[in-house]
Amino acid sequence: MPKAIIVCKSVSHGNTRKVAAVIGEVLGARVVDPADIQASDLTGYDLVGFGSGIFTGHFHQELREFVRSLPSGQAGAAFVFATSGFPDSGLTRFSRPLVKLVEEKGFRVIGTFSCRAFDTFAPFAIAGGIRKGRPDATDLDAARTFATTLRTRPATS
Template sequence: MKAKIAIVYVSTHHGNTKKVVEAMSEERACDLYPADRAKDVDFSEYDVVGFASGVYFQSLSPAIIQLAKDIELDARQRTFIVYTAGIDFKNYAASVERILREKAGTYVGRYSCRGYDTWGPFGLFGGIGRKHPTDKELLKAREFIKALQGSAD
């Protein structure tokens, strides 16, 4: 039996993160939940739970951080992180990784890629990462979820 996967996400501005999690869901059936609708979801029915976000002020969305803190996990469940960033040069998910590693279950990794970013000063000159996520990055996202499937089934 295949693992049941849920991904909770925050994707504002240009929908970069939503594009990535939708690509993952096309590769491997996943239930996608915007973070503002995830409070009433029973995540105990899932084998794998992903947390996805754009990067805001060099961190994942506060809503994703809070959900990672609040979610109850058991030993059989796996977790992962997905994020998009205008400039993807460091691990912006470190704080959420720490939270998930302290919980029951197993943290199995993260996928990140660039995303189109026009926030703040970037908007003054048309933004950065204009054509991101690219088809190649979406393919890598599909490969990530496919490899995750093998570790979770």
């Protein structure tokens, strides 16, 4: 199994942290906030995960800034994950820009994962939010399955 770490920004409802914890458990990975890690701390990991909730169609600014701060020439594999009130699909796939940025830093992205999550972004806050109760057990099982597939993919090529 590759040596893994997960860089996760979870703020509003703890949804993304729940998903990160499940993925981390399967991979035997430590989950850290971008503010609590330096770029040099990623040295020695075969697999690095990057995840956050989605805010107006984008990953959390602090996570994006952390990835931008990484020096080019990173080695190893990476994955990207998110929680959102809406699916990561169609022309507005919110994962694409972060995947591209991670790849520009030298990582080989071997997978992406997203699931629905409780969302109280305005105007949904007026109605008490959408996707209440998400991520649920089915979502967390899907995250577990995703993590299991990461273990079987080669971290280097």
